[in-house]
Amino acid sequence: MYKKLFSAKKIGSMEVPNRIVMTAMGNHIANEDGTVSEADIAFYGARAKGGVGLVITECACVDFATGKGNLRQMSVDDDKYIPGLKQLADEVHKYGSCIAVQIYHPGRQGIAEMNGVESMKSASQTECQCVHQPTHEMTTDEIKEMAGFFISGAKRLKEAGVDAVELHGAHGYLIGQFLSPYTNLRTDEYGGNFENRMRFLDEIIDGIRKECGDDYPIIVRYSVDEHMDYAGHPECGLHLQDGVEIAKHLEAKGVDALDVSAGIYETMNVAWEPVGFDQGWKMEGPQAVKKAVQIPVIGASVIREPQYAEQVLEEEKCDFIGSARTFFADPDWAVKAREGREKEIRKCISCLYCMETLMAADLSPVPMGCAINFQGCRESQYNDDTLKKDGNGRTVAVIGAGPAGMEAARVLAMRGFNPVVFEKQEQAGGQIVLASKPPKKEKTGWLVEYQKHQLEKLGVEVRLNTAPTMEELKALEPYAVFVSQGSKPI
Template sequence: MLNHLFSSGKIGSMETRNRIVMTAMGNYLANPDGSVSDKDIAFYGARAKGGVGVVITECAFVDGERGRGNSHQISVANDQMIPGLKLLAEEIHRYDGKVVVQIYHPGRQGISAVNGNLPMMAPSEIECPTVHQPTKSMTKDEISELVEKFIHAAERLKKAGIDGVEVHSAHGYLIHEFLSPRANKRTDEYGGSLENRMRFLEEIVTGIRARCGKDFPLLVRLSVEEFTDTVGFPGDGLQLPEGVRIAKRLEELGVDAIDVSSGTYETMNTAWEPTSFEQGWKIHLSEAVKKELNNIPVIGVAVIRDPEYADQIIGEGKLDFVGSARQHFADAEWSNKAKEGRINEIRKCISCLHCMETLMGADRSSIPCQCGINIEAGRELEYSSLQKDGEGRTVAVIGAGPAGLEAARILAERDYKPVVFEKGDRVGGQLEYASKPPHKEKINWLTDYFQAQVEKLGIEVRFNTPATLVELKTLNPYAVFIAQGSSPVIPRSIPGADGEEILTPVDILSGKIKLKDMKVGVIGSGMTGIEVAHLLAEEGNDVSLFEMEDNIGPGIYFQSLIDVMSHLGPLGVPMYPKHKLMSLDQGKASFEDLETGETKEFMFDYVVLSLGTKSNTELIEEIQSNFETVRVLGDAAKPGRIRDAVEAGYLNAYAL
């Protein structure tokens, strides 16, 4: 079973126990001076312990003056970093894993404020159309100096006992900017022809090979396709045929592996995919590169989540090593679970992009990079082991949504006996509704994971059984966890909101109400409102979307908003920001246009009010007055996102 995936591999002189690679992703765990932290060591060590063959670290900066991506990122810019890197290598080797450090410079995609308020260096003085930072065109002397910094960084890694180095030439960072005709407009020997645009990368690669020798594995990560057509510039930037030519040239230069990716910040949904991108959607990129290479292996990524699929594409010759970053963030034990046949126990990444959202905002908030469904990710030191001190004591858990199920899972791991009361007939709670809009099927992976945990741990779930005070007292629990979710808000302050034609998102997403060929107004353009509008429009209804704020989708992370709007837009759904709902009357919806002050009226067959949710509070006071230890979790405490619910369940069960 999975013989291809678990066969040994080779990258240059480095032999690997399997074909699984954790590709690079930022984690915001390094010490402020750039040294490898204890958190880093625990984080990467957990993935090696979990069975990953090759762990590639986050991109480490080679230039400490103006080459940082954030304030908690690994540095390879000076010799003081070597001791920490050595400890990292030793930790990975403890578990028979291999570790490669990715080195880079952010170029025009860096943030000036993190780099001494200096302009970001780039091949040409063209600012990144996404981050809009001051940018300067590099002089030849600056290019030469930076080439040396890359080479010195690789030398430090070799001295530290790191197994190999990966030169980050992808995703719109500095080296990629030189490669891309969209970012590189130079007229000297570093611009123009592909040969010239490759010169910077060639000088780095040949320099590393000369200084570190042929026995030090040298990988290059490459965006072989920018997908500029997705942002309205078809044919511009780096296209696949040129990407393949670059890969072939790198093989000629002695590179040991090509790590194939795609995209830039401008087209970042093709690099760090939101939920609508299907598993394997860009495997053709790796396949195209592999067909043209003679002897060196190809690492590929493509939203790979299923071990069976990973094994299949290796067997089909589409790549040699299967890469993923977010999947190993979501489940450090993915590899071991796959090898041991425990595939149903894998916590699959649902592509919710909570990791990207928190990483991008980490320097501006108190929240570090987080996984939306794995609370231990990045906090391995904090939650290194669960105390087995439950002594079989019963804990009642009200609600089988993500908060209740995560609490029950941790409680069972701690040797408590959780008993879950669920008024419905299946696990999942709000996840059941969240999975119903188009392209949200990955949410079911989380529900499946919880179901597998219930079965594995023998957790008792009483379906179709609302909790009552009588039943709880009969159970005589040591503690009661209330995770009974939330319900849609229906503002009674809006005249007519109680009309028969007024629906909620739950009415639609639960399948209770089926609409077709109807004229429907959706009020509220949070993610739920947009997704309900999308579902209704796909099912043949004439849908309009309204929002009181200045823009559609207020507060939604921009990658997720771009993704859902790219599907909703072609359906021709009219959108009305700055429209405040004033009243409803038998299908007539009256709005105040907040820009002009005028009143506008629309007629609908049905109106869906997507104006948020409120906690379900029934029985909370009675339970709190009858039991000594009571915890209120997830939406029952405060409506939030999946991460909020899972975290509440985990932390409360951990602390009991």
């Protein structure tokens, strides 16, 4: 089953055991000094254990002092980070997976006050229309220094035993700011024509080759199309034909793989899509790049189902299936697909709770999380292996078979309790049933499908069309009663 999806393929000297890539995603769980945390090791280890072939970490800072995106982010700008990175690599390798660390600087999309500067470095003095931070055009000396930060960061990754480095040139961050004519308005050797706009990235690649050798895999993630039509400026930025030219250029430079994405902060919806975007909607980008180059192409496009992933590979639209949220929602996605347990996959519903909590994490007591996977980012505290199995068959009544009630029943059953679920409606799902009915909201219903299958698998009794009386509840002699009678509109 899924022969293509579970076939091995090389990226340079690195052999990836399958075509499944967890692409980079911020998680706000690193230590405050930029070192790898126990939570990081548990988080990425869970995805490797779950069968992901290549795990790519969140973007790590090459300049932690003035180039953070948030206050809990991994860094590679000092040798003190090497031991933690080695621990992380060892954890991922334990399960037979490969690991790459993505490195970056936010440039104009960073927050000046957070980074202790008056203005953020950028290719040009152009303000991001999303974060609205002051910026300044980098001097030649600043550019050379920054390239050195990327190069030394990659060297530390190799020393730590990380299999590959990914340079983050997508989504409007600093490297991308040099690549795009929308953000690069320079008139010197780093701006203007195509060759000049590529120069900053070229110098980083050349430096990494010199320091790390020709056999250390370099992956470049970039936006093949910035989709500025979504921001009302269709004439601006990078378009698909530009992205294809970038791909050809990077292949000629000796890059080992291309991780093809789209968008910048001003067109954020095409990078971190809300529920209305269909599975595979932007595969034309990776497909166009694959037709133009011989090196492997990682394609991300709201891919959620293994059947669709296999189809994309068979149609040769890309070489590797990339996603971040897919594996945030279910770290065991790959194992379940390989074993033919598709109904057990907890598919990401594109609700963007992860992005909501990540963007607010520095100012909120609520940690980053996943709306449908409570364990996400909390693997070091909550995991199935350490879950108490103390139910001893005791009965627990659960009133309401919406998402909260069904999740309660699922975990209670895993702990060895005997949950009995009461639902006054004729079907389970609660308000999610209604929420999934509008056009383009169908993915929301995936949660109900998953939960219903879980309860069936665990043998949980669900009594539909039943609103229990107090006498009926007492008759069960329940150890506890969970009241999950529905949320209220905000």
